Amino acid sequence: MIQSQDKPDRVLVRVSDLTVHKADEVVWVRARVHTSRAKGKQCFLVLRQQQFNVQALVAVGDHASKQMVKFAANINKESIVDVEGVVRKVNQKIGSCTQQDVELHVQKIYVISLAEPRLPLQLDDAVRPEVEGEEEGRATVNQDTRLDNRVIDLRTSTSQAVFRLQSGICHLFRETLINKGFVEIQTPKIISAASEGGANVFTVSYFKNNAYLAQSPQLYKQMCICADFEKVFCIGPVFRAEDSNTHRHLTEFVGLDIEMAFNYHYHEVVEEIADTLVQIFKGLQKRFQTEIQTVNKQFPCEPFKFLEPTLRLEYCEALAMLREAGIEMGDEEDLSTPNEKLLGRLVKEKYDTDFYILDKYPLAVRPFYTMPDPRNPKQSNSYDMFMRGEEILSGAQRIHDPQLLTERALHHGIDLEKIKAYIDSFRFGAPPHAGGGIGLERVTMLFLGLHNVRQTSMFPRDPKRLTP
Amino acid sequence: MIQSQDKPDRVLVRVSDLTVHKADEVVWVRARVHTSRAKGKQCFLVLRQQQFNVQALVAVGDHASKQMVKFAANINKESIVDVEGVVRKVNQKIGSCTQQDVELHVQKIYVISLAEPRLPLQLDDAVRPEVEGEEEGRATVNQDTRLDNRVIDLRTSTSQAVFRLQSGICHLFRETLINKGFVEIQTPKIISAASEGGANVFTVSYFKNNAYLAQSPQLYKQMCICADFEKVFCIGPVFRAEDSNTHRHLTEFVGLDIEMAFNYHYHEVVEEIADTLVQIFKGLQKRFQTEIQTVNKQFPCEPFKFLEPTLRLEYCEALAMLREAGIEMGDEEDLSTPNEKLLGRLVKEKYDTDFYILDKYPLAVRPFYTMPDPRNPKQSNSYDMFMRGEEILSGAQRIHDPQLLTERALHHGIDLEKIKAYIDSFRFGAPPHAGGGIGLERVTMLFLGLHNVRQTSMFPRDPKRLTP
Numbered sequence: 001m002i003q004s005q006d007k008p009d010r011v012l013v014r015v016s017d018l019t020v021h022k023a024d025e026v027v028w029v030r031a032r033v034h035t036s037r038a039k040g041k042q043c044f045l046v047l048r049q050q051q052f053n054v055q056a057l058v059a060v061g062d063h064a065s066k067q068m069v070k071f072a073a074n075i076n077k078e079s080i081v082d083v084e085g086v087v088r089k090v091n092q093k094i095g096s097c098t099q100q101d102v103e104l105h106v107q108k109i110y111v112i113s114l115a116e117p118r119l120p121l122q123l124d125d126a127v128r129p130e131v132e133g134e135e136e137g138r139a140t141v142n143q144d145t146r147l148d149n150r151v152i153d154l155r156t157s158t159s160q161a162v163f164r165l166q167s168g169i170c171h172l173f174r175e176t177l178i179n180k181g182f183v184e185i186q187t188p189k190i191i192s193a194a195s196e197g198g199a200n201v202f203t204v205s206y207f208k209n210n211a212y213l214a215q216s217p218q219l220y221k222q223m224c225i226c227a228d229f230e231k232v233f234c235i236g237p238v239f240r241a242e243d244s245n246t247h248r249h250l251t252e253f254v255g256l257d258i259e260m261a262f263n264y265h266y267h268e269v270v271e272e273i274a275d276t277l278v279q280i281f282k283g284l285q286k287r288f289q290t291e292i293q294t295v296n297k298q299f300p301c302e303p304f305k306f307l308e309p310t311l312r313l314e315y316c317e318a319l320a321m322l323r324e325a326g327i328e329m330g331d332e333e334d335l336s337t338p339n340e341k342l343l344g345r346l347v348k349e350k351y352d353t354d355f356y357i358l359d360k361y362p363l364a365v366r367p368f369y370t371m372p373d374p375r376n377p378k379q380s381n382s383y384d385m386f387m388r389g390e391e392i393l394s395g396a397q398r399i400h401d402p403q404l405l406t407e408r409a410l411h412h413g414i415d416l417e418k419i420k421a422y423i424d425s426f427r428f429g430a431p432p433h434a435g436g437g438i439g440l441e442r443v444t445m446l447f448l449g450l451h452n453v454r455q456t457s458m459f460p461r462d463p464k465r466l467t468p
Numbered sequence: 469m470i471q472s473q474d475k476p477d478r479v480l481v482r483v484s485d486l487t488v489h490k491a492d493e494v495v496w497v498r499a500r501v502h503t504s505r506a507k508g509k510q511c512f513l514v515l516r517q518q519q520f521n522v523q524a525l526v527a528v529g530d531h532a533s534k535q536m537v538k539f540a541a542n543i544n545k546e547s548i549v550d551v552e553g554v555v556r557k558v559n560q561k562i563g564s565c566t567q568q569d570v571e572l573h574v575q576k577i578y579v580i581s582l583a584e585p586r587l588p589l590q591l592d593d594a595v596r597p598e599v600e601g602e603e604e605g606r607a608t609v610n611q612d613t614r615l616d617n618r619v620i621d622l623r624t625s626t627s628q629a630v631f632r633l634q635s636g637i638c639h640l641f642r643e644t645l646i647n648k649g650f651v652e653i654q655t656p657k658i659i660s661a662a663s664e665g666g667a668n669v670f671t672v673s674y675f676k677n678n679a680y681l682a683q684s685p686q687l688y689k690q691m692c693i694c695a696d697f698e699k700v701f702c703i704g705p706v707f708r709a710e711d712s713n714t715h716r717h718l719t720e721f722v723g724l725d726i727e728m729a730f731n732y733h734y735h736e737v738v739e740e741i742a743d744t745l746v747q748i749f750k751g752l753q754k755r756f757q758t759e760i761q762t763v764n765k766q767f768p769c770e771p772f773k774f775l776e777p778t779l780r781l782e783y784c785e786a787l788a789m790l791r792e793a794g795i796e797m798g799d800e801e802d803l804s805t806p807n808e809k810l811l812g813r814l815v816k817e818k819y820d821t822d823f824y825i826l827d828k829y830p831l832a833v834r835p836f837y838t839m840p841d842p843r844n845p846k847q848s849n850s851y852d853m854f855m856r857g858e859e860i861l862s863g864a865q866r867i868h869d870p871q872l873l874t875e876r877a878l879h880h881g882i883d884l885e886k887i888k889a890y891i892d893s894f895r896f897g898a899p900p901h902a903g904g905g906i907g908l909e910r911v912t913m914l915f916l917g918l919h920n921v922r923q924t925s926m927f928p929r930d931p932k933r934l935t936p
Contacts, residue, residue, distance in 0.1 A: 001872070001900075002732060002900040003839055003840070003842040003865075004732070004733040004735070004849050006732060007735070010732075030731065032696070078896045113868065113898050114897070115897040116896060150695070151694045151695050151896065152896055153695075154692070159695075160697075163697070164651055167652040170652050171646060183635045184638050185631070186705075187926070187927065188705075189707075190681075190934065206670065206934065207711065209934075213658075213672065224622070227618070228500070228518050228628065229628075230518070236704060237704065237705070243675065252656055252658050263498065264470065265475045266472045371471055374471040400581065425619050425936075427584045428583040428619065428620055429546045429547050429548045429581045429582070430581050431498075432469075432471075432472075440654070457654075458653060458655070458688070459655065461656055463675055466660040466674065467660045467889060468691065468889050
């Protein structure tokens with residue numbers, strides 16, 4: 001066991017660096033035993049390091065005894081080993097490894113951390129495309145087994161790629177916004193009063209009282225706007241006590257939130273948000289092409305398409321498209337999930353984009369703090385954004401006038417006492433502002449064309465799952 | 469009220485851009501009325517935009533009537549106004565404004581958002597250095613008044629600077645780690661079992677069961693290491709149900725967390741973490757000099773000093789220094805807060821640094837998962853880092869062997885059933901690893917030489933405060 005006894009000079013070479021440029025060099029490598037196969041006086045190992053792997057050969061001869069071959073053949077899969085070996089060019093490409101032109105001729109092998117003999121799932125099964133598994137009668141791994149054994153499932157090339165890309169989404173989001181002059185803020189998650197009337201909120205025991213988990217950072221973002229930060233963003237957990245067991249709902253997810261003061265029109269904000277998403281899409285396609293292709297191997301999918309500038313449709317236009325496709329919907333009716341999906345297909349056909357903005361929602365289907373449209377009292381200055389026909393952002397111009405906010409709250413039957421602090425935030429001069437919240441897991445899922453947010457949440461939380 | 473009626477072409481000029489280069493130009497500005505003072509047929513306004521302000525003059529004449537002067541004089545402080553005016557060079561510098569060489573001769577003025585007439589606190593009082601306030605018998609604002617009216621308190625130049633710098637700390641932390649090849653992860657905050665025995669943990673009602681709020685992301689960071697991500701970081705809320713009412717404890721704070729697999733010695737990790745902090749300090753001193761000076765005006769403080777490479781002392785060395793200074797302490801005794809502070813002063817005197825690492829803590833004072841020192845069973849491979857004599861990071865090599873981890877848990881009297889999932893994470897091959905967690909509010913406070921984490925948390929949470 002490595003307990004930090006020593007600081008040896010030994011250099012460990014990365015598996016990805018094992019190429020013909022290192023031919024005939026003696027190197028040390030630390031990697032996992034992905035597979036091992038004994039064959040007479042030889043043992044072939046595949047050594048894996050993250051998404052890379054190389055073939056290693058232990059053969060009876062000058063450097064290896066019969067015992068050593070036996071020892072190597074018996075190392076449990078997923079154990080971590082330190083191997084000294086000579087890099088040898090091979091005549092025939094090794095198709096099953098990422099390092100196809102070389103193999104490692106092992107001289108020494110030590111087990112650094114031994115895995116238990118029985119793995120709860122096999123990595124090769126976990127990366128097999130479902131269709132292929134079915135056709136060939138071979139095993140795939142179901143979602144609960146994956147999630148129950150997430151430490152192993154996250155080692156697959158697909159999982160490694162998904163979460164590296166997700167890290168990239170956060171990075172691109174912040175990079176873009178900081179370049180646009182936004183300030184990152186940290187908002188509290190434990191709050192004293194359930195916002196928006198108290199539905200779907202988790203209760204926390206807070207010393208001798210009760211408190212709640214924030215369902216969004218919105219109030220705090222808005223307070224920062226009233227405090228003159230002008231353009232703010234935050235990334236953090238969002239909690240929803242909804243008993244929804246769908247492919248796109250989690251009880252805890254990561255919100256990428258934006259709020260921004262504007263001069264004259266909330267479209268100034270809509271354009272900034274849409275451009276931020278476009279910069280994310282472009283950055284992903286530029287910097288994470290390997291990861292996208294890795295995920296596509298297991299989950300084939302069309303490349304994500306978007307327009308510049310982003311397509312913006314008004315709600316009434318969308319209604320017309322749906323009605324033309326035979327859907328019956330009232331003017332002030334919200335979109336159902338199947339209708340959202342259908343609309344996504346219609347928009348894709350007509351405009352060839354997987355990303356668009358739906359603007360001017362009916363006032364009746366939006367929260368009380370949504371600014372009504374000045375020209376049409378049944379509409380509102382609010383919008384959703386969609387990727388592949390699923391909502392990834394909901395936003396609006398917020399009412400910044402305490403008088404109108406009070407009226408709208410009363411209209412919605414909300415207890416004014418419970419939102420007093422919220423309304424009071426606007427009493428000392430508030431700039432017009434708008435914003436929105438993006439779901440990180442949904443963006444990751446839909447960009448990659450995956451089918452469940454549990455694939456894009458490392459440790460998902462839903463009504464039935466709280467572990468690991 | 470701006471309800472997004474129109475999209476006018478009018479360009480709004482930033483207050484910070486009002487310089488002699490714009491002399492004699494007609495401009496539109498949106499800003500807050502910081503002060504107004506009527507004087508016969510004239511009214512002098514100070515218009516403020518974030519940390520910048522400019523003098524504006526409304527005078528009876530071609531462009532302004534008597535009524536307009538009166539109107540301007542009566543606008544409540546903190547209201548937001550749109551002003552059209554001519555930029556005029558002044559003969560004598562205006563000492564009370566950031567824009568000292570020009571003033572604005574107002575032609576039109578509109579109120580965009582009216583503030584209520586009585587402000588709960590005055591911004592000028594809120595930025596006054598405490599000593600000056602006392603000496604001159606002038607008002608300062610106490611902490612609870614500030615926090616109760618945070619939307620106004622955050623508008624001061626000091627608050628604007630503190631939280632812009634804090635945004636910078638997060639940005640530099642991530643920028644440095646992404647350059648070092650780290651992956652950002654998102655860890656769940658709602659967990660099924662209270663880690664570390666269940667003390668100081670908040671309970672959440674989770675549908676029909678109970679759940680808990682994570683006291684740190686450590687288990688999840690470690691699971692990511694076991695899942696081959698090798699180097700991970702996360703930024704997120706950390707919850708501690710401690711009834712501590714001190715200057716440096718919050719019940720919810722922001723953790724900057726790092727975890728990293730290493731090859732041979734945990735000092736590889738210690739060096740990466742220390743270098744990350746050094747890059748943050750350097751970045752702040754380079755990019756946020758204006759903010760640092762703004763805060764210093766209200767809270768004077770010596771510049772933050774650090775060495776490269778970072779000073780690393782062993783615990784036994786620190787004990788010797790404290791004993792030499794007359795403190796009586798046992799070899800396996802933890803540092804008290806006053807002794808930490810004293811040690812900070814001794815280290816500053818001897819080494820001239822405000823930042824250092826204290827390594828090799830007694831095993832007895834560290835959590836069960838801390839790796840024992842292989843050479844001295846009473847010591848451990850663990851460390852804290854200090855800024856200006858206060859702890860900002862705690863970390864260690866973690867035990868990655870399930871057998872030893874079980875032994876140590878039993879030794880600490882921990883119920884194995886409760887930490888089964890944790891121990892099981894290491895059963896399928898685990899690389900040696902170490903990490904640590906940094907408190908964002910503490911780093912901000914100590915870098916700026918402030919005296920309370922409530923000054924560096926936008927919306928602080930403690931046993932007595934849950935609002936706003």
